Amino acid sequence: MRSRVRRGRLPIVVIGSGVAGMATALAAAPAPVRLLCRAKDGSGSASALAQGGIAAALDEGDGVEAHVRDTLEAGARHNDVAAVRWLCKAAPATVAWLEAQGVAFDHGPDGCLQFGREGGHGAFRIVHAGGDATGAALVHALRAKVQAAPHVQWRRGVDAEALLLRDGCVAGVRVRDARGRQEVIEAAAVVLATGGIGALYAHTSNPPGADGAGLALAMAAGAATRDLEFVQFHPTALAVDGHSLPLLTEALRGAGAGLVDAAGEPLMRGLHSLGDLAPRDVVARRVWQARQQGGGAWLDAMSIQGDWSIRFPTVLKACLAHGLDPRREPLPITPVAHFHMGGVATGLDGCSSLSGLYAVGEVACNGVHGANRLASNSLLEAVAGGRRLGAALSVATPVAMQGTHRWSERGASLPREYLPALRELLWRAAGPVREGMALRDAWRVCTAAAAAGWQMRLAKALLRAMRRRRRSLGAHCREDRGCPM
């Protein structure tokens, strides 16, 4: 095993190169940063797949208070109000910063920013870049800045598998590459920016690497977690074979697409005053129910005007790749695991309960999203939170640690052949609609198999949180405890 102990200042180690990790790394200048990610080419983040956009109260007639209200409403008022105020206030400056990094947001013919609308938003306040390719545009721009930044060293193709603890403080990380070679990197601070857990489910919009590895690493070291039971399901992914399914952005419904049943009748009729643009959890449960009843559900987007290759190039390409043309036929849909509101418990400054360990982006939970994230608030939070954390770390004085050290191991992975069964178990018991007995049985399975791999232990922790919250709240729907279907 190679050991990298730097002579000068120890680096800040940022695990994850989605938008949260890259924003943290850039803002930490001039402190040295080692940015780590799993894929050899730096791909594989959820950030690159984001379609909808970024929420910011920038339009005339909109305001920070309205954005705050909608965020709290979507979050079932389980949110940390101070965190919500901070986020909504930071949104306009975050968009301006991204523009300064080279992100070209879409403008109308009048030269002004174009604003879209998504479920739960009472105003047109979503900015996009490249139509529905916003995430890819952000990743492209930030990546260029990271690659040009002299203070950042980007190490790709490694999995962070253990944390080094010295005097009880997190002081480094051990990584392993695809050939099994290990390396120790001592650090002034370790930042988890490892994304969500969607890939633990049988059907997800997330990339396969969004498996909760960073959350499992933090939990193994004893870091506190929060709100693990709250998982958001997106109502409209393309119902085709596979694990990571193409998303059909909510912006399609904002542009006039409608949800229909097999007979072409509106699926949301009489269910919610906002109809097809009702909050995500409400729509996801309706689509889930329609599919459970065997009737199926479709998104009819044929009425959308304009050039699809400009407005929705990502959706168009994904549909055509599966032999479906959204301009000519309704698209079969399914809900998918999409976003984890819970995670490593942090304050707004990204500090976890363990000294030296920080978390930012989807892996973290500072309470901003409450029990259900408002659409297009997560890229915003990942970038704003990353900038805030990076700036704080750039001026932090590293504590000299010389005491005894120990390794906190995430542990071996579940054998590959067992993963589909675990994903199916979570999909059935811990999906958009949950029930006490099914949660208990699934928890027992994970408890019995906990030694088989870290994914089992993580699933057990998620199921435990879901069992403990007996009442329905936000995205956590307990069918046996008054869930509004």
Ligand SMILES: Cc1cc2nc3c(=O)[nH]c(=O)nc-3n(C[C@H](O)[C@H](O)[C@H](O)COP(=O)(O)OP(=O)(O)OC[C@H]3O[C@@H](n4cnc5c(N)ncnc54)[C@H](O)[C@@H]3O)c2cc1C
């Ligand atoms: C299809 C889709 C559409 C979305 N649309 C929107 C949208 O329109 N607006 C919005 O606000 N949000 C959207 N979201 C949510 C948003 O994209 C994510 O919440 C956000 O991008 C998360 O960013 P992140 O940097 O925290 O994590 P990610 O972008 O997922 O990055 C995680 C990084 O961690 C690395 N990593 C993980 N584990 C390890 C490990 N053990 N060792 C080393 N590296 C590791 C990965 O390689 C990756 O680089 C969407 C999500 C999806 C999946």
